[in-house]
Amino acid sequence: MRTEKGFTLLELMVAAFLAALIAGLSLPRLQGLLRPDLERDVRGEIENLVAAVREEAILSRIPLVLLFDLRENTYRSAALGPDGLPDIFNDPVSITGTLPRGVRLADLSNPRQGVVSQGQFSLLVWPTGWVEPTTIHLVEDSGRAFTMFVEPLSGRVRLEEGYLVRKKSGG
Numbered sequence: 001m002r003t004e005k006g007f008t009l010l011e012l013m014v015a016a017f018l019a020a021l022i023a024g025l026s027l028p029r030l031q032g033l034l035r036p037d038l039e040r041d042v043r044g045e046i047e048n049l050v051a052a053v054r055e056e057a058i059l060s061r062i063p064l065v066l067l068f069d070l071r072e073n074t075y076r077s078a079a080l081g082p083d084g085l086p087d088i089f090n091d092p093v094s095i096t097g098t099l100p101r102g103v104r105l106a107d108l109s110n111p112r113q114g115v116v117s118q119g120q121f122s123l124l125v126w127p128t129g130w131v132e133p134t135t136i137h138l139v140e141d142s143g144r145a146f147t148m149f150v151e152p153l154s155g156r157v158r159l160e161e162g163y164l165v166r167k168k169s170g171g
Contacts, residue, residue: 041100042138046075046148047157049095050123050131053077054155056093057125064093066123068108068136070116073099086122099138106137106145106163123150131155135166 007015049066056077057064063080077093078086099105107117110132112124124132136148147164148157 042103042146043148043157043159045097045099046136046150047155049075049077049097050125050150050155050157052095053093053125054129054131057127058129060092061127062092063127064091064125066125068105068121068123070105070107070118070121073104075099080124102141103138104141106139108134108136109166110134125155129153129155133166135164137163 053064053066065078065080065086066075067078067086068075074097076088076096077091078088079090079092081087081090107115108121108123109115110123112132113121123134131150131152133152134150136150138146138148140146144161145163147160147162149160149164149166150157
């Protein structure tokens, strides 16, 4: 009969093996949680941004603009000054943000500016609630591309996989 308290080497090895097996099986799921979810994080973030700025433009009856910095992967809201330039000092919304790590802005486009792949891009939001129809191309570090379409009447943001181009309306 054994009187000493403690674990044998065999018991410790079995416990270590089981812990390693559980960690190995659950690691792929945990890595997915650490990576940004484009549907949940990025699309929701941009959609909430557009909705907040659109609502404020309607309520305050002033044109607003969303500024995207492609080099820094950041965005911010601003008022549209009387000279037609963004005025960040008189912005009633004052929203700023950065895209999650692992996702970057590849380019943005709308009919007014065309395709912009470097520098800054502005998306206009009018007091009527109309949002400039805009296409946002995102790329993950893995190389996967996604396209976000900002709809002009509703301000809704639609996310689709791949590098897609907005269809031109009309004949």
